[in-house]
Amino acid sequence: MSGESIRITINGKEYEVEKGMPLGELFKLAGVKKAIGGKLGDRILDLQSPVTEPGEIKPITRKDAESLEILRHSLAHIMAQALKEIYGDKRVHLGVGPTTEEGFYYDVEVEGHSVTEEDLPKIEKKMREIIKRDYPILRHELSREEAVKLFKELGEKYKIDIISKIPPEEVISVYKQGDFVDLCRGPHLPSTGRAGSFKLTSIAGAYWMGDSSKPQLQRIYGMAFWDDKELQERLRFYEEVKKRDHRRLGRELEFFTIDENVGAGLILWLPRGATYRRIVEDYLREQHLKRGYQFVYTPHVGKSKLWETSGHLEFYKENMYPPMEMDNETYYVKPMNCPFHIAIYKSKVRSYKELPVRLFELGTVYRYELSGVLHGLLRVRGFTQDDAHIICTEEQVNDEIKNALTFAMEVLKDFGFNEFKVFISTRPEKSVGSDHQWEVTTQALMNAVRELGLNYEIDEGGGAFYGPKIDLKVKDTLGRYWQLSTIQFDFNLPERFDMTYVGEDNQKHRPYMVHRAMLGSIERFTGILLEHHAGLLPVWLSPVQVAVIPIADRHREFCGKVLQRLKSVGIRAELDNRDERMNAKIRDAELKKIPYVLVVGDREVENGAVAVRGKKEGNLGSMGIEEFIRFLQNKLEAKE
C-alpha cells in the first residue's frame, strides 16, 4: 500500500480513504449493507477489489442489472471448476470465460474428449454441488512471475498467453474457490453458495483469440439470472423464437424451399411466397415511381474490366463467384448493382438540369458466403436488393438524404415496423474523398436525422472507406434489432468511373453518389418479416387473404359466387372445396394463417351473407358480402 489517500463518494457522502482499500471495507465504513459489488465509472468491482481510483461508487445489489455481471462471472468459474472435477485437473485447459448479455461462456479444451450436449446435465449437476459446498471466493494479487509460474504448474497454457497480453501497469489477480484457482480480474461473488439460477445451453467451437490459425476450443454457453423466474422467462423467449423461426414458417406456409440439388443458400420461392413477393415488389415499384425514381433493369454478369474499374476485384473478390470465360473475355456474376447503374448514368451526357438522377432496380446479386454461415433466408448466396443509386449535385445532397430516410421509414412502417434505431457512421482512418466531401455529406446525414426529429447514435470512424452512411435498424416483436435500410455516400466509384455532369458554367463536374437500400435483401427481409409477425402477415401481404368454406356440398355453388365476387375486386381468395368437414377446413385455414375465413351454410345462402372468422379477431358473425368487402378493403387501405 502506498499510504496515498483518495476521495470516494458513496451515496452522496464523501470519504477520504487509503488507496487500495477493498470495496467491502469501504462499504462497511459507509454503512452500506446488502451490496454485492459497486460500480466506479464503467468498471464493476466486487467486495474484495481494491479501490485505487477516486470517484463516486454506486453500490450494486441484486436488484441492479450490473450485479448479473458478477453472478455470471462467478458461474463461469464454477463451470470451469466443475469441468476440472469431472475430467481431471490436467486435462482441462481454460481459455477465457466472460459474461454475455444473458449469461456466460467459457472456452475450454478437454484433452482427449469432446464435450457434447449430453455432457451438459452432468456438468450442471457438478456445478450445483460446488454451489452447495459454498466455497468462499477469494481474491489474490500476484506478480507477473508468480502468475506465470502458477499457471505453468497448472498446465494452463492459454492463461499464460493471456498474462503475456496484460499491460505491464495492470495488476494481476486470481480468484480462488476451494482447490480451483483462475486468472481473473473479477468481479466475483463472495462465495459460490450465492450463485443464482442457471442453465447450460449449448456448445460451439471458437478459435483461441478469435484467430483461425490458432487452436479451436469448445465454447460452453450458459444462461444465468438471480431469479429462477427470470431464467424460465428467458427460456420461454427462446421457445417463442424457435416457434417463429422463419425456416419453419416458410415451410409451413409454403413460402420457400431450399433444395440441396439446386444449391446451398439459393432460394426457391413457392407459389405462395412468390405471390407475397410480387406484392412487395409491386408496392416498391409504385412507391419509387411516386418519388421520382426511374426503374431500370441490368444484366446478371459483367466483364472483368468493369469489376476492375469498380475495385470489386481488388477488394471484394472473396465474395464473388468465380470467373466465367467466353469469347476470350472473363465475366463475373454481379455481387452488386452499382457498376451497372453507373453505366446507365454514363450512357449519355448529363446536364445539371437532369439531376438528381435516381435509378432503382430490384437487382438480383450473388455473393459467395462461407457455407457455415448460410441460414435460411437470412444469409443466402443469391438475393434481390431494392437497390437505388442517387446521383446529385452538392446542393441537392441534403434534400436527397432527408427524402431517402423518410421514404425508408414510411416503407418499413407499412410492413409493421414502428420502432427504429438510427446509426450514423463517420469517416474511418483509411478513406478516400476530400475533407470537403466528407464534411458536406456527414453534415447532410446529421441534418436529415435532426430535422426528422430522430434519435441517433454516432459510430465514430465506422463508415466505409468510400463515404459516411446512415443505417436504420428496426425492432421486431421480440425486441430484436435488425439492420435493414442503409444510405451510403460513395466518393470512390464516381472517381473510378469518371462520372460527370455538365454544370451551369458549361464545365464538367463530379456528382455525388448515394447507394441506398430500404429492405436490403428481399429474402432476408422476408425472413425477418415472417418472424416479426409470427407468420401472420398483414392482410395486404397475405398470399391468400380469404378462405371460403362451404359447410355442406349444397353450399358450393353459392361459395363459387362469393369467390368470384371477391376475386373481381382483387381480393386473393380460395375456395376450399375438398371433401372434408367444415371443422377440418377451418383448422387448415388457421394453420395456414389465412387472415379471414368465410363460412357459408344454409343461413348465409338464404341471406346472401358470409360468416366471418378473423385469424386475429375470432368469430365476427354474419355479414353481407359487400359489407365484408368494404370491411376488408378498409384494412387493406390502412395496411393493417
Add this chain to the structure above:
RNA sequence: GCCGGCGUAGCUCAGUCGGUAGAGCGAGGCACUCGUAAUGCCUAGGUCGCGGGUUCAAGUCCCGCCGCCGGCUCCA
C-alpha cells in the same frame, strides 16, 4: 472455410448387440353432408443424403464428399 452435432416416407421422428424398414401427420380412394381448430375405413409411398470400404450380412461400423443445425470467422 473451421469445430461439434445431425441426415431414415412430403413433414416430424422411432429403429436394441450389424441380421435386410416402422409410427403419427400429410397424400390418394371410399363412405359421411356436417355451424367455427383434426369424421371413419382402406391404400400407396423408402437406392435409409451420395460414393467407397470392412463384413457371410451395413440404416447401424470406417473413410471421403454433399447438405442441414449450433457456434466461430468473415461482412471492401
